[in-house]
Amino acid sequence: MLPDKCSLMEKGKQCVNPPEFIVSVAVDKDEFMVGVTCTRHKQIVSGKIQILQGKGKIPHGKVSFSSLKAVGTDCIHGDSNDFIQLDSTNKN
Numbered sequence: 001m002l003p004d005k006c007s008l009m010e011k012g013k014q015c016v017n018p019p020e021f022i023v024s025v026a027v028d029k030d031e032f033m034v035g036v037t038c039t040r041h042k043q044i045v046s047g048k049i050q051i052l053q054g055k056g057k058i059p060h061g062k063v064s065f066s067s068l069k070a071v072g073t074d075c076i077h078g079d080s081n082d083f084i085q086l087d088s089t090n091k092n
Contacts, residue, residue: 027061
């Protein structure tokens with residue numbers, strides 16, 4: 001499950017934008033998710049990751065931004081034709 005908001009905080013307030021990218025760092029054959037961000041904060045997050053890598057708090061590796069895609073489903077929608085009547089009396 002992913003957060004429903006961008007990971008960035010500005011002036012002590014959480015960004016209200018939905019995430020558009022998964023931010024990860026690839027090191028050798030491993031990849032570590034470090035957060036999610038919106039388009040507006042993509043450059044800021046990239047810079048912050050470089051600072052944290054310089055301090056040794058995040059592994060050195062290639063920073064990657066993978067686009068998120070919304071997925072919809074109709075399995076949670078229903079209309080009157082989808083319902084059935086169940087008889088609560090046992091007729092056995």
